[in-house]
Amino acid sequence: MASTLPLLLASLGGPFDAIHLPPDASESGWRIDDMIQSTTVFVSILFVLMVIWMVWSVVKHGPMHQALFDHGADSKSWRWTALVAALIFVVVDGDLLYHSTTFMHGVFFDFAGAEKKPGAVRVEINAHQWAWNARYAGPDGKFNTPDDIVVLNELVVPQGAPVIFQVTSTDVIHGFNVPSMRMKVDAIPGTVTRMWFQPKDTGVFEIICAQHCGANHYKMRGTVTVLPRAEFDRWARVTSVNAARAYDPKDVEAHWGWDWAEHSRLE
Amino acid sequence: MTAQEAALSRQAIEALQPIHHPPTSFFRRYIWSLDHKVIAKQYLWAGLLFLLVGGTLAMMIRWQWAFPGQPVPILGPTVLRASGGVIGPALYMQIFTMHGLIMIFFAITPILIGAFGNFTIPLLIGARDMAFPWLNALSFWVFALSQLLVIGAFFGDLGAAGAGWTTYPPLATNIGTPGSGQTLMVAAVFVTGVASIMGGINYVTTVIRLRAPGMTYMRMPLTVWGQFLTAILNVLFVPVLGSAALLLLMDRLLGTQFFIAGAAAVKGGGDPILFQHLFWIFGHPEVYILILPAWGIVADLLAFFSRKPANWYKGTVLAMSAVTVLSAVVYGHHMFQTGMNPLLGQGFTTLTLIISIPAEVLFLNWLRTIYKGSVRLTVPMLFALGMVFVFGFGGLTGLYLGAAAPDIYLHDTMFVVGHFHFTMAAASFLASFAAIYFWYPKMFGRLMNTRLGKAHFWISVVGITLVFGGQLLVGYAGQNRRLWNPFEYDLFKPLQPLNRWTSYAGFALFFGQLLFIWNFFASFRGEKAPANPWQLGTLEWSVASPPPMHNYDAIPIVHRGPHELSDPALMAKLGRDWVGQAEEVPPDAPGATQAAARGAT
Numbered sequence: 001m002a003s004t005l006p007l008l009l010a011s012l013g014g015p016f017d018a019i020h021l022p023p024d025a026s027e028s029g030w031r032i033d034d035m036i037q038s039t040t041v042f043v044s045i046l047f048v049l050m051v052i053w054m055v056w057s058v059v060k061h062g063p064m065h066q067a068l069f070d071h072g073a074d075s076k077s078w079r080w081t082a083l084v085a086a087l088i089f090v091v092v093d094g095d096l097l098y099h100s101t102t103f104m105h106g107v108f109f110d111f112a113g114a115e116k117k118p119g120a121v122r123v124e125i126n127a128h129q130w131a132w133n134a135r136y137a138g139p140d141g142k143f144n145t146p147d148d149i150v151v152l153n154e155l156v157v158p159q160g161a162p163v164i165f166q167v168t169s170t171d172v173i174h175g176f177n178v179p180s181m182r183m184k185v186d187a188i189p190g191t192v193t194r195m196w197f198q199p200k201d202t203g204v205f206e207i208i209c210a211q212h213c214g215a216n217h218y219k220m221r222g223t224v225t226v227l228p229r230a231e232f233d234r235w236a237r238v239t240s241v242n243a244a245r246a247y248d249p250k251d252v253e254a255h256w257g258w259d260w261a262e263h264s265r266l267e
Numbered sequence: 268m269t270a271q272e273a274a275l276s277r278q279a280i281e282a283l284q285p286i287h288h289p290p291t292s293f294f295r296r297y298i299w300s301l302d303h304k305v306i307a308k309q310y311l312w313a314g315l316l317f318l319l320v321g322g323t324l325a326m327m328i329r330w331q332w333a334f335p336g337q338p339v340p341i342l343g344p345t346v347l348r349a350s351g352g353v354i355g356p357a358l359y360m361q362i363f364t365m366h367g368l369i370m371i372f373f374a375i376t377p378i379l380i381g382a383f384g385n386f387t388i389p390l391l392i393g394a395r396d397m398a399f400p401w402l403n404a405l406s407f408w409v410f411a412l413s414q415l416l417v418i419g420a421f422f423g424d425l426g427a428a429g430a431g432w433t434t435y436p437p438l439a440t441n442i443g444t445p446g447s448g449q450t451l452m453v454a455a456v457f458v459t460g461v462a463s464i465m466g467g468i469n470y471v472t473t474v475i476r477l478r479a480p481g482m483t484y485m486r487m488p489l490t491v492w493g494q495f496l497t498a499i500l501n502v503l504f505v506p507v508l509g510s511a512a513l514l515l516l517m518d519r520l521l522g523t524q525f526f527i528a529g530a531a532a533v534k535g536g537g538d539p540i541l542f543q544h545l546f547w548i549f550g551h552p553e554v555y556i557l558i559l560p561a562w563g564i565v566a567d568l569l570a571f572f573s574r575k576p577a578n579w580y581k582g583t584v585l586a587m588s589a590v591t592v593l594s595a596v597v598y599g600h601h602m603f604q605t606g607m608n609p610l611l612g613q614g615f616t617t618l619t620l621i622i623s624i625p626a627e628v629l630f631l632n633w634l635r636t637i638y639k640g641s642v643r644l645t646v647p648m649l650f651a652l653g654m655v656f657v658f659g660f661g662g663l664t665g666l667y668l669g670a671a672a673p674d675i676y677l678h679d680t681m682f683v684v685g686h687f688h689f690t691m692a693a694a695s696f697l698a699s700f701a702a703i704y705f706w707y708p709k710m711f712g713r714l715m716n717t718r719l720g721k722a723h724f725w726i727s728v729v730g731i732t733l734v735f736g737g738q739l740l741v742g743y744a745g746q747n748r749r750l751w752n753p754f755e756y757d758l759f760k761p762l763q764p765l766n767r768w769t770s771y772a773g774f775a776l777f778f779g780q781l782l783f784i785w786n787f788f789a790s791f792r793g794e795k796a797p798a799n800p801w802q803l804g805t806l807e808w809s810v811a812s813p814p815p816m817h818n819y820d821a822i823p824i825v826h827r828g829p830h831e832l833s834d835p836a837l838m839a840k841l842g843r844d845w846v847g848q849a850e851e852v853p854p855d856a857p858g859a860t861q862a863a864a865r866g867a868t
Contacts, residue, residue: 018765019765031672036673047663057573061641063642071576072576072636081579081628096670096673104613179758186605191538192606206756218753
């Protein structure tokens with residue numbers, strides 16, 4: 001039922017084949033998909049009812065019909081209007097409000113829970129025109145040290161563990177956006193924002209800049225590669241050693257990163 | 268009100284508005300005219316001209332999404348010669364920025380508020396002009412100056428403004444857009460804000476002070492209510508936009524750092540998010556500024572052409588007022604992704620969803636108004652029904668975006684673009700067209716061609732649904748907005764065919780507007796309009812088409828509401844289904860009440 005509309009569109013073929021949510025590769029993305037689908041069902045019903053009512057009113061009671069002289073303002077009539085409005089609000093908005101609130105508190109803002117899980121990966125993102133700089137703390141667990149793993153645009157994360165991001169930007173506002181994980185947060189100069197997701201599937205997923213950030217906004221593309229845990233650990237080990245080898249103490253431009261704990265105040 | 272009270276009240280209000288002789292010089296008649304009807308036409312011309320510019324820019328965006336990077340037909344060899352006939356990434360961002368700013372501030376605002384606010388308010392409340400005619404003229408010419416700045420921006424070094432219509436810093440500072448085009452556009456928005464505030468003060472004062480005797484608030488046409496509430500929002504919130512624009516101009520020109528942070532910040536810099544707060548405190552009321560007049564006009568037209576009173580008039584007024592109040596406390600839903608405090612996000616989600624209650628009351632009232640009527644599918648009625656249809660799309664898709672969780676996925680996608688085009692563009696423009704077709708006879712004294720009008724309606728409503736519906740669909744599939752070539756991303760490659768089809772619908776919609784342009788101009792030589800072509804009772808239809816400069820020889824004394832249509836008692840007496848708001852109905856002959864009551868059953 002929930003996916004009736006996309007199915008209907010897909011059955012039309014041609015340009016409509018592509019009309020579906022991107023495959024969800026995260027543990028909790030389905031909760032957002034469910035909200036979108038159930039709201040689609042509700043609003044489709046309301047919209048169809050509205051159109052039927054309009055067409056029927058116009059066709060049935062044309063110029064030949066004697067209009068009913070009714071202000072719709074007597075207490076029975078206006079209460080009916082107010083009641084229907086309240087009913088739609090409670091059902092449609094209530095459903096959305098309930099699920100949205102439980103998601104925001106139970107998932108989106110549950111940084112404390114994510115940090116506590118064993119194997120959680122922490123990544124600092126520094127966006128700039130027009131690329132994503134990412135930094136992992138390395139074996140010492142501290143950011144901005146010689147053993148940090150530093151990558152450009154191509155992130156690697158493990159399957160089945162929370163990946164927590166602290167995000168900022170050096171120049172203008174960017175949007176750190178991974179649609180396949182159903183997560184997005186602005187990268188804002190002067191501020192550190194946060195988001196996290198837990199990959200469910202392995203594969204390569206796109207990072208797509210969401211905020212207009214200048215002429216080349218359209219190609220501020222990155223990827224998140226999700227590897228099985230063992231492969232990820234191997235990658236992390238090798239990359240960290242290589243990073244330490246390539247570390248240049250004089251290249252101050254390349255030294256960025258901040259104290260993780262300072263920005264992980266836990267709500 | 269007794270007859271004596273009415274006479275005294277009329278005397279007082281007549282003294283406030285003495286009749287002036289119409290000016291004779293060309294300058295005072297057409298350029299610096301104090302007549303609200305002439306100023307309305309000035310706004311209409313200015314708005315329609317920029318609507319054409321904004322529409323042309325939209326076609327360039329649609330071309331880019333259909334055929335990224337390929338030479339643009341017609342415009343390529345002419346206006347785009349400097350860039351080799353194609354739209355490059357830097358030009359593209361200027362095109363969508365200018366499209367948004369022009370449509371919102373320099374096309375919808377002047378048509379819906381400047382033209383129809385000016386034209387309707389004094390006429391519909393029984394006044395001879397605005398409360399401050401001189402300020403009114405000044406408001407238009409300040410607005411014209413802002414349009415001049417927009418034209419100037421197109422010729423800026425490094426091109427026009429490119430930071431998006433939302434003009435977020437630091438991109439909107441010299442870090443991201445150092446050209447003079449961006450500076451000129453920020454200045455243009457500031458100047459047009461000054462014009463809006465002048466207009467707002469004038470509208471509010473006029474409605475409060477110059478209503479004819481007997482024209483109580485609850486007897487005002489809903490058109491006037493819409494304009495009144497919009498004017499209140501303008502007066503309250505445009506100054507906030509003005510302050511944001513001024514601070515941004517200082518960052519650009521004087522080296523201040525209110526909105527700069529990051530690598531370019533000196534001594535700590537400022538806060539880019541501060542701008543977003545200022546912008547959206549204005550920006551969210553702004554979407555209601557653009558839709559309240561449309562709601563008012565449509566609510567009136569649905570009643571007029573169903574030949575019925577508007578359903579639960581007071582409920583509609585309350586709902587519109589509730590939206591006006593709520594519009595000021597929901598703006599945070601534009602900023603869910605900025606790392607907003609969870610409690611704040613929760614509050615903004617809840618408040619945003621609460622807006623659906625008054626919105627549903629409005630819809631239900633519209634639907635009940637047309638039920639069991641005697642529906643006349645005139646051109647304005649078609650456009651009014653079309654507005655309800657497209658606003659259904661726009662309002663319902665707003666639900667997804669008002670809640671913080673689904674907004675994580677949908678924010679900054681084409682879904683948002685589709686949503687606000689259905690509300691601000693589709694609904695506002697269909698209501699503008701409804702208003703043009705409806706009041707054209709009163710404005711210009713001629714009738715428009717009905718057949719062309721209907722063809723224009725069908726092309727517009729089908730075109731709008733396809734174009735903005737296509738945007739909703741690709742947004743649902745994740746396609747982000749403002750991408751020069753969305754198909755650089757693997758995720759969006761399969762969406763190219765749908766984007767192309769949507770563009771074809773866009774081109775049809777654009778060229779379909781030629782029917783309107785032809786109809787609008789050809790009708791200047793059309794059939795002469797009678798005083799009351801639609802057979803309605805609101806005050807403007809009781810004077811000649813077009814009305815004399817002073818509108819009313821004697822200020823009318825109002826006896827009833829605006830939609831007293833098909834009242835059986837009055838039909839028996841008058842032999843028609845409408846009655847003037849100020850019409851004196853002879854007292855009942857003995858036995859007439861019973862006869863009328865029998866006629867009603």
